[in-house]
Amino acid sequence: MQPRNMSMSGVVDLAAVKAAQEAKTKAEQARAEAVRQGGGGAVSPADLVIDVDEAGFESDVLQRSAEVPVVIDFWAEWCEPCKQLSPVLERLAVEYNGRFLLAKIDVDANQMLMQQFGIQGIPAVFAVVAGQALPLFQGAAGEAQIRQTLDQLVQVGEERFGLTGLTVDPDAVPGGAGAAPEAEEPVGPYDALLEAAVRALDAGDLGGAIQAYKNVLTDDPGNPEAQLGLAQAELLHRVQGLDPQQVRADAAGSPKDIQAQITAADLDLVGGHVEDAFGRLIETVGRTAGDDRDAVRVRLLELFEVVGGDDPRVVAARRALARALF
Numbered sequence: 001m002q003p004r005n006m007s008m009s010g011v012v013d014l015a016a017v018k019a020a021q022e023a024k025t026k027a028e029q030a031r032a033e034a035v036r037q038g039g040g041g042a043v044s045p046a047d048l049v050i051d052v053d054e055a056g057f058e059s060d061v062l063q064r065s066a067e068v069p070v071v072i073d074f075w076a077e078w079c080e081p082c083k084q085l086s087p088v089l090e091r092l093a094v095e096y097n098g099r100f101l102l103a104k105i106d107v108d109a110n111q112m113l114m115q116q117f118g119i120q121g122i123p124a125v126f127a128v129v130a131g132q133a134l135p136l137f138q139g140a141a142g143e144a145q146i147r148q149t150l151d152q153l154v155q156v157g158e159e160r161f162g163l164t165g166l167t168v169d170p171d172a173v174p175g176g177a178g179a180a181p182e183a184e185e186p187v188g189p190y191d192a193l194l195e196a197a198v199r200a201l202d203a204g205d206l207g208g209a210i211q212a213y214k215n216v217l218t219d220d221p222g223n224p225e226a227q228l229g230l231a232q233a234e235l236l237h238r239v240q241g242l243d244p245q246q247v248r249a250d251a252a253g254s255p256k257d258i259q260a261q262i263t264a265a266d267l268d269l270v271g272g273h274v275e276d277a278f279g280r281l282i283e284t285v286g287r288t289a290g291d292d293r294d295a296v297r298v299r300l301l302e303l304f305e306v307v308g309g310d311d312p313r314v315v316a317a318r319r320a321l322a323r324a325l326f
Contacts, residue, residue, distance in 0.1 A: 053109065061103050065131055069099075070102075078108075098167060120138075139310055145225070190226070193216045197209045197226075197229055235269065244271075258284060266299075268280065269307070278303065279320075282317065285324045
């Protein structure tokens with residue numbers, strides 16, 4: 001299962017949290033009450049990953065989200081992608097040293113929570129910040145993209161809600177005082193290149209990110225992390241510097257101009273309007289032919305890759321595209 005839009009801007013729209021100021025106030029009040037009652041002490045690394053059920057959701061997730069961003073990993077024993085993703089999240093929870101808390105929820109045993117979050121497939125990862133639920137991504141994902149998402153989450157938790165995280169007992173941290181030395185983990189053959197691509201994206205060097213991903217794909221054409229990263233970086237590069245109002249005006253004024261429609265679809269997707277982007281191009285496919293139709297179809301398939309093949313919006317759009325073509 002491919003992850004949904006993780007590396008491109010606007011993917012995790014944390015800035016759009018509703019009633020942010022009200023939530024921040026409640027978070028501050030909850031922290032003050034925890035301190036008054038003697039809470040807020042240091043925790044061990046083992047406390048950074050917890051199993052949560054419906055009965056404990058209020059106290060373990062909602063109330064704790066006033067102290068620290070809580071990342072929720074919805075999983076099931078039969079889910080193979082979950083077995084790839086969960087260990088990465090657990091390791092990162094310890095590595096981030098209290099900047100977020102990982103709550104694991106077995107969907108088979110907690111169907112009500114699954115329904116309340118509107119989950120259509122697993123693995124699915126959400127966050128709760130000061131009582132506000134935020135979708136992060138669905139599907140197994142590469143570590144580089146996961147780190148980007150977590151960094152965004154931690155930053156918003158600190159800047160908008162003053163959540164500085166949990167204090168971790170240094171004597172219990174692997175590698176800390178009193179701990180046995182930990183063996184160095186082996187580095188994958190493309191980790192350095194993938195990390196370079198992420199750093200380039202963070203610095204706004206889209207050209208550098210694109211080249212780094214291409215370097216990986218030259219040796220390993222099927223590398224899923226590089227394929228997804230390249231599709232997202234190329235999308236961001238295409239829309240860089242565009243005037244959104246002008247682009248949309250051009251598309252509205254020239255419905256038969258395929259390049260205008262393609263460019264507008266790119267902007268739609270970057271802005272999080274996934275269905276609008278897909279619908280625009282499917283309609284354009286329906287009224288074009290020959291090379292023009294093929295150009296639009298190819299761009300639509302590229303946008304499918306950015307969102308992820310298992311995303312229900314992609315599945316629905318593929319069916320609509322098939323109807324438009326045949």
